[in-house]
Amino acid sequence: MRVRALTCGWLTGPAALFLDGATGALRVPVPSVLIEHPRGTVLFDTGLHPTLGTDPAARLGWQADLWTVELGPDEDVVGRLAALGVPAERIDLVVTSHLHFDHAGGLGLLPRATLVIQRHEWEAARDPDLAARNYLDAADWDHGHARRVIDGEHDLFGDGRIVCVPTHGHTPGHQSLRLRLDDGRDVLFTADACYLRESLAARRLPSFGHDPVAMRAVLDHLDALAANGTQLVFGHDPEQWPTVAEWVRTR
Numbered sequence: 001m002r003v004r005a006l007t008c009g010w011l012t013g014p015a016a017l018f019l020d021g022a023t024g025a026l027r028v029p030v031p032s033v034l035i036e037h038p039r040g041t042v043l044f045d046t047g048l049h050p051t052l053g054t055d056p057a058a059r060l061g062w063q064a065d066l067w068t069v070e071l072g073p074d075e076d077v078v079g080r081l082a083a084l085g086v087p088a089e090r091i092d093l094v095v096t097s098h099l100h101f102d103h104a105g106g107l108g109l110l111p112r113a114t115l116v117i118q119r120h121e122w123e124a125a126r127d128p129d130l131a132a133r134n135y136l137d138a139a140d141w142d143h144g145h146a147r148r149v150i151d152g153e154h155d156l157f158g159d160g161r162i163v164c165v166p167t168h169g170h171t172p173g174h175q176s177l178r179l180r181l182d183d184g185r186d187v188l189f190t191a192d193a194c195y196l197r198e199s200l201a202a203r204r205l206p207s208f209g210h211d212p213v214a215m216r217a218v219l220d221h222l223d224a225l226a227a228n229g230t231q232l233v234f235g236h237d238p239e240q241w242p243t244v245a246e247w248v249r250t251r
Helices: 056-066 077-083 119-125 128-133 197-201 212-227 240-249
Strands: 002-014 025-037 040-044 068-070 093-095 114-118 146-150 162-166 175-180 186-191 231-234
Touching: 002 077, 002 240, 025 077, 025 240, 114 119, 114 162, 119 128, 119 146, 186 212, 197 212, 197 231, 212 231, 231 240
Parallel strands: 040 093, 093 114, 114 146, 186 231
Antiparallel strands: 002 025, 002 068, 025 040, 162 175, 175 186
């Protein structure tokens, strides 16, 4: 099984959006993960929609005032895949951690893929009140994809190699992704269940979240996993992510 990390742009925004009470700005990567399994090609999250590189306001509206977007013409998920020689049509499954613009923005570029999503997330996106409360925009997710709507932990191929792990709290149906590498190590891509190493170490939540109590419980769970040997890859850590990208690229 081959795993490769894709950096699909960078965002700079208020640090408090990542760590409540923090001041100043923080520049963070927008990750995606390509997993080539013997039984299918999987993408975990799809990054930003390419229009954010030229006209963020057209896609984000008022939220564009919060973010400085860095996204070159070949840095969206399809461009990153093409640079690896992987056409968009080869992606069989897209596991979306959740439906925020920086995780689901590239879904529309992958029309052949089947979307794997937690039921709570899918239902929240289709509920006008929950969608508005959680900033879930249909422009990111409403593209008519075939769907595999799941409840709780889900083993994609039944062999323990790629497992969706529910980490609800950031949004109603947020999920992380656990991989068992060829050498037997377990790696958990947390996505926005844990933005940064500091989020876990200091138990600092962001200023936004659907359910702060659930978010804290997830951090406790992640800490226990790490203590038992699971390697955690944090969702937007600008110090860790470049190291991870190189680490998975060479294996």
